[in-house]
Amino acid sequence: MMAAAVLALYAVVAVVLFPRLLSRGEWAERAPRLAISVWLAACISAVASVVLSALAAAIPANVIGHGLAKFFEACADMFSDDMALTSPGARAALFGAALVSARIIYCGVAILVRTRRERRQHADMLNILGHHDGKLGAVVLDHDEAAAYCLPGRKGRAVITTAALRSLAAEEVAAVLAHERAHLRGRHHLVLAATEAFSQAFPRLPLFTRARNEAARLIELLADDVAARRHSRIHIAAALVRLATGRAPAFTLGAGGETALTRVKRMLSPAAPLGRRERMVGLAAVALLLAGPVVVAAVPGLRSFLAHHCHDIAIF
Template sequence: MSAVLLGAFVTGLALIAAPRLARARWVLRSPSLAIFAWQMTCAAALVSATLIGLTTTLHWDTTHSLMCRAWQLCLDALQGAHGRAAQLAAVLGAALLAGLTARLAFGAWQVAGAERRRRRSLQAVLRLAGSRVPALDATVVPADHPAAFLVPGGHTDVVVTSAAVRQLAPDELQAVMAHERAHATGRHYWLLRTVRLAHSAFPWIPMFSTALHQVHRLVELRADDVAVRSSTPLALARALVTLAEGGARPATGNPILLAADGGDTAERLDRLLRPPAPLPATGVRVAVVAAALLPLVPVAMAVAGRYASIG
């Protein structure tokens, strides 16, 4: 029964919660909260899938409530001790667990390997073509199009093209640098990496591809919010237009870069020029607690289901 309820819960997350979160307008008022909500939604889905596998594979000894007396006892359903139907369910649960573990391990290996290779080749190019400019605290590379981006990794580096230095006014360049540094200090690369891992492991699940797209969009909004604390929305907006008109987007096709003109430029411009009111602090705190509890919901469902079956 637990597995059925957990299946309904994860289906609700994928078909109802995730699409609603993707369409929600409040995310524009608190991108940080929305990023956290996406991460907790993905975590809750993965926890649910794991628990579906566990609850169908393992058989808990009724005389020892939630604890197994021994692994032998836990796994007796797999050996057919509770009939053919229970054995089939246990085999399916074990297959789900094995598949889930293998896909996550494969996804982590794929993401880490691809990012390491791209970062190394980028850093090699930057060492050859770029020159460090201490006044900007950035590496400047010669190029005809204006662009700025962050190369994350062990040593994060802001890279700006010579065209951007030429074409952007001093306050615009400062706003762009503040945006890129906000990506670095906010560890946006790591936030993206967690959803990229889920997407890489399960690319056929729409919820994870939506989560990756949305978190990418939201980290740009969050970096804008931080940047305008030390510059002005108008300077950042003007810089965004210059970068977008430059026509070259180094982040395109390269998942490890966080470009200054990443995300939805029209949406960012509109938000900079007509900033929405932030969400009330109390509401944000309540929502953070609710989101943090989301991955615990399937755990509570599995425990409650186990108690019900014992009772």
């Protein structure tokens, strides 16, 4: 029961305090890819802690210990009369774990299905109203609003409007299309789908709401950085200024939007990237967030296994 209590307490602390801790400083802007990983790991860690807490409370440690070698036999024994799972509290804990898992899976699948349908409909529209420009490697859409975005999916494509082509210099067009291709190669729409699933599954909880917003912001910074590897930051900044008011469909990833002006400042005055030691700390934090709840949940079962099968080993 101690492991269950620790995991439950950790989940509460993670949901409330992690958004404040992860938002401190400017480290995320200096390493957006790492920051995205940390936010996702924090969300997974919190949900996993809730599920594992319920399982730890419901399943006795000796069942786990003996079940390391006899997993299927342990699964059958879990519902025998002499097991703790027959108690109402244990059954309620298992039901809660199943409910949490089902909720996040349902929200994730629903988001993927909906956005896939919307993207397919938009792709059909582009096939009719747009035309592929082989020189640009993008679909040109005749529209009087300057905008550039990408349509993710199996046949992802970058899209730019004729108004954007008229307002942007050739170098700026190349830079903004590199930004959109970075989204496509990085499959950033899946990151957004994951954070949106957490947010919808557990609404109004600070961690998941903040993770969704931060992911949307950070993937734009990451795409800017990828584009800046081959294109001038000045050209990227100029393109962002001209596309700042452009509106892309909700199920796409656009170069403009609310974060455009702050990204312009970042392009013109880039901060130094994180050092090697700082990145190692960040990677260690990701590993700890993902592995920590599993380790805490596994300790009672491992101790039980050692106690029953390794009698010569002193159990601490």
